[in-house]
Amino acid sequence: MHIFLILLLATFAFANDFFRHPQSGAKNYNESWDYVFVLDNGTKAYVSYTWMNVPGKGPQIGTQLSVWNFKGKSASVGRQYPTERFKEEKGKNTINIKDEYLMENLPGKGHRVLFTADKNGKFFLDLKFTSADPAPIPSESISNVSGQKYGLYVHIPYGRVEGRIGINNDTINIKGYGYMDHSWLTESAPNMIARSLLFTGSNNDRIAGRINISPKGEIFGYALSKGTPILPAQVLEGTSAYNPKKFPGNLTITWKDTEVAPLKFEIKAQEKYSILSNADGFFEKQLIKNTMGEIFYLRGRAQTEDWGRVDWVLSGK
Numbered sequence: 001m002h003i004f005l006i007l008l009l010a011t012f013a014f015a016n017d018f019f020r021h022p023q024s025g026a027k028n029y030n031e032s033w034d035y036v037f038v039l040d041n042g043t044k045a046y047v048s049y050t051w052m053n054v055p056g057k058g059p060q061i062g063t064q065l066s067v068w069n070f071k072g073k074s075a076s077v078g079r080q081y082p083t084e085r086f087k088e089e090k091g092k093n094t095i096n097i098k099d100e101y102l103m104e105n106l107p108g109k110g111h112r113v114l115f116t117a118d119k120n121g122k123f124f125l126d127l128k129f130t131s132a133d134p135a136p137i138p139s140e141s142i143s144n145v146s147g148q149k150y151g152l153y154v155h156i157p158y159g160r161v162e163g164r165i166g167i168n169n170d171t172i173n174i175k176g177y178g179y180m181d182h183s184w185l186t187e188s189a190p191n192m193i194a195r196s197l198l199f200t201g202s203n204n205d206r207i208a209g210r211i212n213i214s215p216k217g218e219i220f221g222y223a224l225s226k227g228t229p230i231l232p233a234q235v236l237e238g239t240s241a242y243n244p245k246k247f248p249g250n251l252t253i254t255w256k257d258t259e260v261a262p263l264k265f266e267i268k269a270q271e272k273y274s275i276l277s278n279a280d281g282f283f284e285k286q287l288i289k290n291t292m293g294e295i296f297y298l299r300g301r302a303q304t305e306d307w308g309r310v311d312w313v314l315s316g317k
Helices: 002-018 281-291
Strands: 030-039 044-054 058-070 073-082 086-089 094-097 101-104 112-118 122-129 142-145 148-167 170-185 195-201 208-213 219-225 228-230 232-237 250-255 263-266 269-274 296-304 308-316
Touching: 002 148, 030 195, 030 308, 044 296, 058 112, 058 122, 058 148, 058 269, 122 170, 142 219, 148 195, 148 208, 148 219, 170 195, 170 208, 208 232, 219 232, 263 296, 263 308
Parallel strands: none
Antiparallel strands: 030 044, 030 170, 044 058, 058 073, 086 094, 094 101, 101 112, 112 122, 122 148, 142 148, 148 170, 195 208, 195 308, 208 219, 219 228, 232 250, 250 263, 269 296, 296 308
């Protein structure tokens, strides 16, 4: 009975972490569920579902899919919807957006991601995690950053996936591995985060996580390796503290546990993606530029000395 109660409480806590974390009084509160899929055929796919405050519109739901190297081609699509389309079906452990976008079952083995969109072409992704590494959430998952709050949950640091992915009428069965994290902020991301680095490794130690730097140089976030949380100590470019006002040529992350090997690699991007890519027309692009600035995502792969192959995403202005 005691073991059953522990498992029940753990499941309840995990479910609470999976669903939305509304922040009363925070006008620019936003929350995001982010996925990276590294597929065996060489394709990568990036999915984001976001509750955000859009200048001139108020709270909106953003859905975004970006596919790299799908049969030698790349494409992306983004949509916005009123928040009424966002449904938390807690009895089913599912988040449902317009019946066209799903996060089904709690993160872990059996978690499913569905994305369907018909805008400038047809896009389809339906993947399920067939395994998932342990993902304990440390007490440091919630950070105070310049008077604001930031929460991060690395729900799936690594897990095998299988399913289907398609662009237009070309849909294929695929397998690979995936990463998922979930974050919330009480202020707009550009005001709190100058640079955000997401990374996921595939060797036996399988380091994965997200490390952020604020405009003032504050470092926050965490990573996991073999189910153990590790906290960042420094972010370096070369041998000096990294200046987050620009994209770096290389990065080294050291950890508070000095026995853990640094994560060190060169920033050589496979692609550069702009948040403006999916904006609807000239006026929406200008509105985003004037209120948020243009956010870029550098996406790449590195062969590291201590952690093997690591796929990464580095974002910022």
